[in-house]
Amino acid sequence: MAEKMATMFDRRRFLDFSATGLSGAALFSLLGQEQSAMAAAAKKSPHPIAKAKRAIHICLVGGFSQVDSFDYKTTLEKLHGKSLPGDAKPDTFFGSAGLLRKSEWKFRQRGKSGLWVSDLFPHLAGVADELTVIRSMVADTANHMPAMFQENSGFPANGFPSLGSWLSYGLGNESESLPTFVVLPDARSLPNGGASNWSSGFLPARHQGTLFGSGPQPIRNLFADKPITEAAEADALGLLGELNRSHLARRGKNNLLKARIKAYELAAEMQVSVPEAVDFGDEPASLQEAYGIEQKETTDCGRRCLLARRLLERGVRFVQLFSGGAFGGKPRHGWDGHENNFKNHQREAKLID
Amino acid sequence: MICYPVSLGIEITISTPSQALSQWNHAFVLRLSEKLADRIKMEVKGTEGGGMTDLCVNRAWQLVLGRHPTADEKAKSVRLVRDHELALLCRVLLNSNEFILVD
Numbered sequence: 217m218a219e220k221m222a223t224m225f226d227r228r229r230f231l232d233f234s235a236t237g238l239s240g241a242a243l244f245s246l247l248g249q250e251q252s253a254m255a256a257a258a259k260k261s262p263h264p265i266a267k268a269k270r271a272i273h274i275c276l277v278g279g280f281s282q283v284d285s286f287d288y289k290t291t292l293e294k295l296h297g298k299s300l301p302g303d304a305k306p307d308t309f310f311g312s313a314g315l316l317r318k319s320e321w322k323f324r325q326r327g328k329s330g331l332w333v334s335d336l337f338p339h340l341a342g343v344a345d346e347l348t349v350i351r352s353m354v355a356d357t358a359n360h361m362p363a364m365f366q367e368n369s370g371f372p373a374n375g376f377p378s379l380g381s382w383l384s385y386g387l388g389n390e391s392e393s394l395p396t397f398v399v400l401p402d403a404r405s406l407p408n409g410g411a412s413n414w415s416s417g418f419l420p421a422r423h424q425g426t427l428f429g430s431g432p433q434p435i436r437n438l439f440a441d442k443p444i445t446e447a448a449e450a451d452a453l454g455l456l457g458e459l460n461r462s463h464l465a466r467r468g469k470n471n472l473l474k475a476r477i478k479a480y481e482l483a484a485e486m487q488v489s490v491p492e493a494v495d496f497g498d499e500p501a502s503l504q505e506a507y508g509i510e511q512k513e514t515t516d517c518g519r520r521c522l523l524a525r526r527l528l529e530r531g532v533r534f535v536q537l538f539s540g541g542a543f544g545g546k547p548r549h550g551w552d553g554h555e556n557n558f559k560n561h562q563r564e565a566k567l568i569d
Numbered sequence: 570m571i572c573y574p575v576s577l578g579i580e581i582t583i584s585t586p587s588q589a590l591s592q593w594n595h596a597f598v599l600r601l602s603e604k605l606a607d608r609i610k611m612e613v614k615g616t617e618g619g620g621m622t623d624l625c626v627n628r629a630w631q632l633v634l635g636r637h638p639t640a641d642e643k644a645k646s647v648r649l650v651r652d653h654e655l656a657l658l659c660r661v662l663l664n665s666n667e668f669i670l671v672d
Contacts, residue, residue: 421585422584426585426587427587437590437594438590438594440593440596441599444653451652452649452653452660455661456665459642459661459665460665463665472584473666477666479589483593486586
């Protein structure tokens, strides 16, 4: 696979077409699973060595407003109540643009850096000196699903690998007992586009995100409803492994067969590692409180944020957390505040701030 | 737009740990394994040519994988059935790559 990829494109062209969205941001070396010409070339590469080893990506779903949070538009304030000047017609979802409206949250300069952050996120504003804000990211579409795809893969169509998948492919797994790329969606619903947002696209399937649900059983079917003895489980899985390996030996090189064998091995490891990771018994009460786990409205998000941190501590490379789900619900599950932007954002911000 | 020849298909759905867990632990697969074991026991009743376990193992391989087991595969299968139960062997065979993926 790696040899084929090496002839299809080189890293310069790859980084070119991933310029939008997050996919272009963090790739330093492309190493295949086996030694390949590409791996050898990467070792001699002048590219800087990656310092960041693991990441959590928090995706606010539904159309989070930048002008109400991190992008202070002073001209918008001045033109409050007036029509948009000039001849250019903005691209609207439907209908036409009305009168201009300034942000309903006050912007202030924060910390030593003087970063402008609105009062929408009072806690985040408190750590402004630790933030880097990139205001130049632009989507090609105003529609939810293609914009989600573009944010996660660099392309507004589905079928392309997500950022987590690229990191898994390029940097590999640090843990033998947990997946490389984990997805923690909002308990209310999945984001627009669902699993396409954490798809591996044309990369091997093992690089797709593994979904952890909310609640006490984050991985479905982690254990059978009617469990058997440990000895029976070990003997059965042992036989399965042997049968699969001799089948593979008869078939010759086959990545899909290998992937399935590895999947069962990882699944067996996860039966131990997942319950340990999701059990917050060893976390002090004060920390759980700081994450808002005790308060009803922030329990879900707080748990997922703490779980994300614990997963990273246990070697998971990339955790993708979604705040908000697909449109729908009363009130809406996410940042899609068409009816009342103030109420919507004020409510959603409390969950993640 | 650069296009790549892609073959997504079945690989997306069958080679992740989540899928392995489903295939191994889902109530449907467990039920299927038990029903298959019951069927095999009924079918081999009264058949000659070996002990009950031997006949059941052969029949399980025939039904699920369409062939007889090799001597080594047979010995290991018989041991699993003797140590535990036929339904467990059925569960193993229903999870095997040889069953899931048609050559």
